[in-house]
Amino acid sequence: MKKSYEIDMIHGPLLSRMILFAVPLMLSGILQLLFNAADIIVVGRFSGSQALAAVGSTSSLINLLVNVFMGLSIGANVLTARYMGARDERELHDTVHTSITLSLISGVALIFIGVLLARPLLELMGTPEDVIDQATLYMQIYFVGMPATMLYNFGSAILRAVGDTKHPLYFLLVAGVINAVLNLFFVIVCHLDVAGVAIATVISQCISAVLVLLCLVRAEGPYRVDLRKLRIHGRRALQIVRVGLPAGIQGAIFSISNVLIQSSVNSFGSVAMAGNSASNNLEGFIYTSMNAVYQTSLNFTSQNLGAGKRERLTPILLRCLGIVTAVGAGMGLVFYLLRFPLLGIYSEDAEVVQFGTLRLTIFCATYFTCGIMDTCCGSIRGLGYSVLPTIVSLTGACGLRVLWIFTIFAANRSLTVLYLSYPVSWVITALAHLICYIVILRRKGDSIGRPPQGKAAPAQS
Secondary structure, three states, X not given: OOHHHOOOOOOOOOHHHHHHHHHHHHHHHHHHHHXXXXXXXXXXXXXXXXXXXXXXXXXXXXXXXXXXXXXXXXXXXXXXXXXXXXXXXXXXXXXXXXXXXXXXXXXXXXXXXXXXXXXXXXXXXXXXXXXXXXXXXXXXXXXXXXXXXXXXXXXXXXXXXXXXXXXXXXXXXXXXXXXXXXXXXXHHHOOOHHHHHHHHHHHHHHHHHHHHHHHHHOOOOOOOOOHHHOOOOHHHHHHHHHHHHHHHHHHHHHHHHHHHHHHHXXXXXXXXXXXXXXXXXXXXXXXXXXXXXXXXXXXXXXXXXXXXXXXXXXXXXXHHHHHHXXXXXXXXXXXXXXXXXXXXXXXXXXXXXXXXXXHHHHHHHHHHHHHHHHHHHXXXXXXXEOHHHHHHHHHXXXXXXXHHHHHHHHHOOXXXXXXXXXXXXXXXXXXXXXXXXXXXXXXXXXXOOOOHHHOOOOOEO
């Protein structure tokens, strides 16, 4: 790999390099989201609202099953960036090879988990009878591709940690085009409906995984992957789990609250589910763009911590907060103004569009607060604190949403009241994260960013 693909995070101006780092990440996230969007659009237009509801209603459940394992990729990201900043090539080598091995093991485990638990969990969510068979089929085929999904995400985490966000973008561009073409072929020509879009997604995931692995195998830096040396290094694996498992548990429990919300939406019928799915998919484009700023704060903080550049930590957070607010508020305004034609892409059913408009209006106005919440969390994780932001997030966001469902929503059963649980939880949790960040810097200021003898500082909790 040419050095020009790597962004120097520990020297020079911050804002311009953050933007250079974040923009390819935003585009990569949007392309990855297009995998699912292509599925939903094709089945919505060519297979009907029931197929649209079947595919869309699985997203929260898929996230629930995947997020614990996906959290480990955050651990790999943090440690790789830390050792890259500290220029510790031996630790970097062991971390990279352990990460790739963990990704494959996680992916195989997820095949069995997803295939076996798909229908029981969909039944537990109260998925309607006219939707559940197709939703189960989609999930089971989708989970067959989990080894490729995990390999791509862990491999991309390694590339992000060393400052390369362009290669994952190129790989997803190739896979995204193939996914869109295969969706149309399997659904329109082969009449496979839900199964067709699931198969197309799996094939696309395999292609992106192979490309990211080849990139790492051919890399010239100390993070190059040697397939003969793939194994679990016990100490590195424990560090990855220590940093990544709390993040994964946070994501899984967040998904539980989203599953509860999806179950509540399900009680309004399949048309409401279809509108919710279409809006949720559109919101994903805003979220994934803001998530790129979260990744930026995580990686810049981790590398500068490893390099002992303490004076750059707070400026990193402040610039990321400015970027994420601009991205979230700006995209929210655009999506709100274009809400009718955008929702019309997913379904021509006026009632589906009406339900989608209700959710999209609430989210577009407030989604930037979710970006602020995640960015603060990313900076704390970049400092090596993984348990603390998990506790804050679960208490402030997840716990509050569950409480909202069983109290305020139970007393006022409407979709508007249900959706308002999101912005309320985002604002409260963002404030809590920001307070925690300030307290950490003030109380641990002398030790943060000063690793002994050039070694990376250990992860904290």
